[in-house]
Amino acid sequence: MIKVLFVLLLGFKTISPNYTTQIGIDYISVTEIASLAEGQISRFDNKIELFYKNKRAKIFTETKQCLVSGKKLALENVLFEDSEIYLDAETWAYILSQMDPEYTYYWDFVKKRFILSRYPSSIKEVQLKDDTLYLRYNIDLKPELKKEGDNLILIINRGFYSGLATKRGAGKAVRRIITRHTSQGARITVELNPYVEYKVEEKPGSILLIFSVKEVTEEEYKRKIRVIVIDPGDGGKDPGAISHGVKEKDIVLKIAKKLKKKLEKAGFKVYLTRDRDVFVPLMKRAEFANKVKCDLFISLHCNYSKGTRARGIETYFLSQARTKWERAVAAFENSAIKYEIEEGQDTMDILKMILGDMAQYEFLKESQDLAFFIQESLVRRTGRIDRGVKQAGFYVLRGVYAPSVLIETAFLSNSGERKLLRDEKFLDRVAEGIKEGIVKFKVRYERGKF
Numbered sequence: 173m174i175k176v177l178f179v180l181l182l183g184f185k186t187i188s189p190n191y192t193t194q195i196g197i198d199y200i201s202v203t204e205i206a207s208l209a210e211g212q213i214s215r216f217d218n219k220i221e222l223f224y225k226n227k228r229a230k231i232f233t234e235t236k237q238c239l240v241s242g243k244k245l246a247l248e249n250v251l252f253e254d255s256e257i258y259l260d261a262e263t264w265a266y267i268l269s270q271m272d273p274e275y276t277y278y279w280d281f282v283k284k285r286f287i288l289s290r291y292p293s294s295i296k297e298v299q300l301k302d303d304t305l306y307l308r309y310n311i312d313l314k315p316e317l318k319k320e321g322d323n324l325i326l327i328i329n330r331g332f333y334s335g336l337a338t339k340r341g342a343g344k345a346v347r348r349i350i351t352r353h354t355s356q357g358a359r360i361t362v363e364l365n366p367y368v369e370y371k372v373e374e375k376p377g378s379i380l381l382i383f384s385v386k387e388v389t390e391e392e393y394k395r396k397i398r399v400i401v402i403d404p405g406d407g408g409k410d411p412g413a414i415s416h417g418v419k420e421k422d423i424v425l426k427i428a429k430k431l432k433k434k435l436e437k438a439g440f441k442v443y444l445t446r447d448r449d450v451f452v453p454l455m456k457r458a459e460f461a462n463k464v465k466c467d468l469f470i471s472l473h474c475n476y477s478k479g480t481r482a483r484g485i486e487t488y489f490l491s492q493a494r495t496k497w498e499r500a501v502a503a504f505e506n507s508a509i510k511y512e513i514e515e516g517q518d519t520m521d522i523l524k525m526i527l528g529d530m531a532q533y534e535f536l537k538e539s540q541d542l543a544f545f546i547q548e549s550l551v552r553r554t555g556r557i558d559r560g561v562k563q564a565g566f567y568v569l570r571g572v573y574a575p576s577v578l579i580e581t582a583f584l585s586n587s588g589e590r591k592l593l594r595d596e597k598f599l600d601r602v603a604e605g606i607k608e609g610i611v612k613f614k615v616r617y618e619r620g621k622f
Contacts, residue, residue, distance in 0.1 A: 184289040185275075191261060191284055192251075194562070198281060199251050199258035202231070208286075209268065220257060227271040233257060234557050241270040248338045252484065252559050261286075262337030262352070269334055276334045278353045287355065295333035295358060298351065303343035303383040305362060311377040324370070324381070326360040333358055345370075345383035366616070397614045399441045401461040403471040404428040408451025413476035415584040421449065423593050424472040427581065430603035431470075438611060458571040468542065468610065469576035474593060475583045483586045484557030487547040488578040489539035538575035538617065545616075546577060546609030553605030554598065556582060556589070575617075579606065 189208050191198045202220055206213045211224035220231045229240040231247070238245040238259075245266075251258035259267075261279040265286060268277045275288040297308040307315070309331055316327040332353060339349045347363040364370075365385065373380040404424040406412030412420030425446070432442045443464050445457045461469045475486070543561045551558040559580075581602050582589040592598040 184287060184291070186280075186283075186285045186287055188283075188285040189261075192258065194251065194560075197249050198261040198279065198284060199249070200261050200264055201253075201256045201258050203256060205264055205268070222267075222271075224268070224271045225273065229267050229271060231257065231259070236558055238263075238267060240267050243270070245336065250558065250560060252482075252557075255481075260337075266334070266336055276332075278332055278334075279337075280354055281352045282354045287353065289332065293332050293334040295328065295331045298333060298335055298339065298349065298360070300339050300341060300346060300349055303341075303345040303385075305346070305349065305381040305383075306378070307360075307380075308378045313377075315379055317372065317379075322364050322366060322368075324362040324364065326362070326379075327357070328360070329357040331358040333360075343383070344385045397440075397467040397617060399443070399464060399466045400435055400468045400470065400610070401443045401445060401464065401466040402428045402431055402435075403445040403457050403461075403469065405471060405473040407446050407449055410451055413474055413584045415476070415590055418584055418590055418594060420474040420476075420584060423474050423584075423599070424581070425449070426596075427472050427599050427602055427606075430600055431472075431606055434603055434607040435610065438607065440610075455571070461572045461574065461576075466572070466574050468613075469572045469574050470546075470606065470610070471576070471578040473578060473580050475580035475585075477583060477585045480585055480587065483583050483589050484559040485547065485550050485554065485582060486559035486562055486580045487543040487550070488562050488580070489536070489543045490563070490576060535573075535575045539577060541616070542575045542609075542613045543577045545613040546579060546606055549609035549612065550579070550581075550602065550605035553608065554582075554601050575613075 187208055189200050190204050191200050193199070202213055202222065205211070206222060206224075209222075209224045211222055213223070214221040218232060218234045220233065222229045222231070227241065229238060231238050233250075233252075236247040236250050238247055245263070247259060247263060249260035249263065261281070265277040265279045268286075269275070272288075275290060276293060278287040278289065279285075280287050294310040294313060295307065296310075297306065299306045307326070309315070309328065313328055313331050315331070316329075318325050318327070333351050335351075337351045341347050341349075345365055345368045347365060350361045350363070352359050352361070362381070364383070367386040368383055369386055370381055370383045373382070404421070404427070406419075406421035406424070408421075410421065412424070414420070425448075428444055429447070432444060435442045443460070443466070445460055446452050457471075458469075475482070540561070540563075547558065547561050550556075582593055584590050584593065
């Protein structure tokens with residue numbers, strides 16, 4: 173009774189939902205939100221509607237947008253797990269705040285809970301325009317500004333912001349701004365591109381950060397990306413996924429050849445782990461990549477699901493799988509190991525390959541960033557559903573001494589996407605999207621650390 177009264181007097185309460193964490197982002201399912209908020213959900217093929225407090229939010233799964241209180245939001249982080257949809261917790265906090273007339277919601281990323289407050293937000297405005305960031309807040313707040321690597325961090329104790337947690341940069345200096353909360357207040361991270369300088373103009377109740385990009389000569393570039401290995405998955409006696417006579421091994425080889433031509437035209441030296449329908453053991457692919465001293469390793473695949481409705485693109489980097497879907501995808505792609513064991517390959521060699529992912533730790537951050545660039549460009553170029561960047565333990569990526577990703581281009585199990593995968597024009601768009609992502613990564617990578 174005393175605890176309840178204390179909460180009421182303070183004007184806030186907390187709710188702890190079930191969540192899953194992927195690559196440092198907390199995700200909560202639509203079903204869980206509806207249960208917590210005692211709301212209702214309606215599901216359609218390309219849309220989910222959430223009803224709460226006499227208001228409705230529409231989530232469009234294919235275009236990754238949300239319409240709530242007359243505002244259209246671009247959803248930054250969306251996970252597809254079986255038939256369930258997950259959004260990041262900070263976005264849910266914003267959506268629920270728009271629907272609840274009584275409380276403003278904040279996600280506490282340390283204690284993994286929603287904080288519900290009756291008080292108005294103490295951070296009034298976070299505005300990013302070109303290369304200028306403007307913050308306006310209660311006059312009694314005292315932000316602390318510090319540099320962490322390439323990023324700027326603003327710590328505002330007792331500061332809470334009810335706007336969208338992520339804002340993307342439109343200029344040359346700022347990649348994006350991420351606002352996160354704890355019970356103590358807000359932490360605003362300004363992710364900067366390399367070689368960015370800034371100046372600060374501070375007044376009571378506001379702070380202005382003005383950014384500029386330092387001109388860098390070619391000689392100042394720290395690293396180069398010249399050699400790329402493209403790995404068309406499966407091959408030979410390993411057909412990969414098969415659906416209605418369409419074989420994964422044939423599709424990915426076509427994409428690989430298209431991608432090779434595009435990358436060579438862009439100035440890269442490109443190798444294929446196979447250029448025809450032959451079986452190449454998983455470990456030999458990694459050994460080949462290291463032999464030619466590749467700077468990037470790209471493994472191409474087609475996705476597959478037991479159901480026929482799953483669709484979209486996802487890009488993986490090597491790390492421990494976090495969800496059932498990631499484990500399932502890794503298990504399917506790793507199943508090619510059975511062909512190697514049948515050939516009598518020494519199991520100690522396989523063990524060495526599995527332990528070889530220790531080498532990947534050095535490239536974990538770069539692989540993750542490469543995956544993000546490719547995923548973003550692929551989705552934009554093909555117009556397919558963005559299933560996001562994910563992580564899992566793929567044998568083919570283990571032991572490669574370079575940033576490495578595995579791309580699931582589309583679902584052979586989905587009739588619509590299977591038709592697209594047989595269309596040369598679509599395969600060309602897939603190759604173009606991957607190339608664009610690689611080129612963008614190259615520019616960022618060569619100009620310095622992420």
